[in-house]
Amino acid sequence: MTAPAAHPLITAYLEQREDLARFCRARLGGASTDIDDLLQDLYLKVSAMPADTQIDHPRAFLFRLISNLMLDRWRSGQRATARDSAWRQINHATGALEDVDDAPSAEAVVAGRERLSRLVAALADLPPKTQTIFRLHKFDGVSYADIALRLDISRSSVEKHMMDALRVLARKVQS
Numbered sequence: 001m002t003a004p005a006a007h008p009l010i011t012a013y014l015e016q017r018e019d020l021a022r023f024c025r026a027r028l029g030g031a032s033t034d035i036d037d038l039l040q041d042l043y044l045k046v047s048a049m050p051a052d053t054q055i056d057h058p059r060a061f062l063f064r065l066i067s068n069l070m071l072d073r074w075r076s077g078q079r080a081t082a083r084d085s086a087w088r089q090i091n092h093a094t095g096a097l098e099d100v101d102d103a104p105s106a107e108a109v110v111a112g113r114e115r116l117s118r119l120v121a122a123l124a125d126l127p128p129k130t131q132t133i134f135r136l137h138k139f140d141g142v143s144y145a146d147i148a149l150r151l152d153i154s155r156s157s158v159e160k161h162m163m164d165a166l167r168v169l170a171r172k173v174q175s
Helices: 008-028 032-047 058-094 106-125 128-139 144-151 155-174
Strands: none
Touching: 008 032, 008 058, 008 155, 032 058, 032 155, 106 128, 106 155, 128 144, 128 155, 144 155
């Protein structure tokens, strides 16, 4: 039994990841958590595409996707700011002194706890090395380069472990 061929866009993503990160950093001013999140969103988007998808220029396609993701985030932030501002103006105009209650509803709390429980269970099912790498990066904030040094592995190996972890966790949490 042979392993399935890697999705060509995933291969291109792994080859272009550093260039994509620099591209994001240049546009976002280096907020590394946003950049890591964008790159992970891009990976998930690419990995969800059918393997037989034909892309003539994978590098250009990846850069267009990451540009679109950055634009979507920016627009979402702008809408949220406008919505909050409008709400505060209405409250001020009507004399309401109370601000918006930011506490989540009981249903949202229960749903969040259930999702967290699935995430913790899925994390426990990961191979030990993948689990360690995920915890170091996501919980302790250790960079991929520092993880690679600590564990005496290559940075691309760290990236592959993170991609595996994210794929498994996303699948388990959404199901």
